[in-house]
Amino acid sequence: MGALTILAVTVVASVAALLSPRLLGHAVLRPYLIARRSGYWRLLTSGFVHADIAHLLFNLITFYSFAFTLERVIGTARFISLYFCGLLTSGIGTCIKHRDEPDYASVGASGAISAVLFASIVYFPGSRLLILPIPIPIPAPLFAVLYLAWSYYSSRNSKDRINHDAHIAGALTGIAFVALTDPQRFAALLRYLTG
Numbered sequence: 001m002g003a004l005t006i007l008a009v010t011v012v013a014s015v016a017a018l019l020s021p022r023l024l025g026h027a028v029l030r031p032y033l034i035a036r037r038s039g040y041w042r043l044l045t046s047g048f049v050h051a052d053i054a055h056l057l058f059n060l061i062t063f064y065s066f067a068f069t070l071e072r073v074i075g076t077a078r079f080i081s082l083y084f085c086g087l088l089t090s091g092i093g094t095c096i097k098h099r100d101e102p103d104y105a106s107v108g109a110s111g112a113i114s115a116v117l118f119a120s121i122v123y124f125p126g127s128r129l130l131i132l133p134i135p136i137p138i139p140a141p142l143f144a145v146l147y148l149a150w151s152y153y154s155s156r157n158s159k160d161r162i163n164h165d166a167h168i169a170g171a172l173t174g175i176a177f178v179a180l181t182d183p184q185r186f187a188a189l190l191r192y193l194t195g
Contacts, residue, residue, distance in 0.1 A: 002076040003067035006083060007060065010048050010109060014056045017049035017107075024049055029091055029106040035099035043091040044084075047109045055108055063113050066120040073123055074182070079116075082177050086115025089173045090166035097165055106163045114170030115177065118144060122178040123185060125192045141193060147171065 017024040029046035033039040050056035071079040090111020098104040121127070121140040128137030138146075148171060155164035179186040 001071075002080045002083075003063075003071045006080075007063060007067070010050075010060070010063075011056070013045075013048040014050045018052070018056075024107070027107070029094060031095035031098040031104055031106075032100070032102045034095045043088055043095075046091065046107050047087040047112055049107050050109070051107055059109050059113055062117060063109070067116050070116060070120045070123065074119075078181060081181075082115055082119055082174065083112045085177055086170040086173045087112035090114070090163075090169040093169040094163055094166055106166070108163070108166075110163065111166035111170035111173075114167045115174035118171040118174030119178050120174075122175060122189050125189050144171070 013027070017027055027042065027045035027049045029042045030039060034042065050059065067079070070082075074082070087109070091106075094106055094111075098106075121144050125141055127140045129140055129143045130137050131143065148168060151164045151167040151171070154162070155168065158164065175186075178189075
């Protein structure tokens, strides 16, 4: 129920924001403002709006692929806690990094969805992920390492408009969340990885 509610709110808010630039402007994360003690709500609202339909669809497909199974395993309350922890830590990290950039803005649920994805990898380390355009499934732990390496490299070198630091913060939040809330499952992951 939590995953379905988050999915529905994200779709409605994103479509409304795409149809209303004014609404989008009120929701977007602006680290410069937050560093000057204004617009704290944007840490939450920015995670429910997206820059365009492609951005929204990519995030929704990723969320749909992992959220419902994970929620069944950990329960609705923990799932919602995980989601909002990922959303807030990725937003706070973005605010710290870009606090002195007046023109910097960020939207999207990528940080929260990365938390869900990486928590899923901890719970299901034997799973394989099919990432387009690669035609073969990739073992989940290998994907995790490659994803973090790519995000780190991109955050340092890329000039695109993607908030790669949010991906990293969300991923690390997902792993830490499981380690703190279900240490046995995290220990099982370590045993799986060490053979």
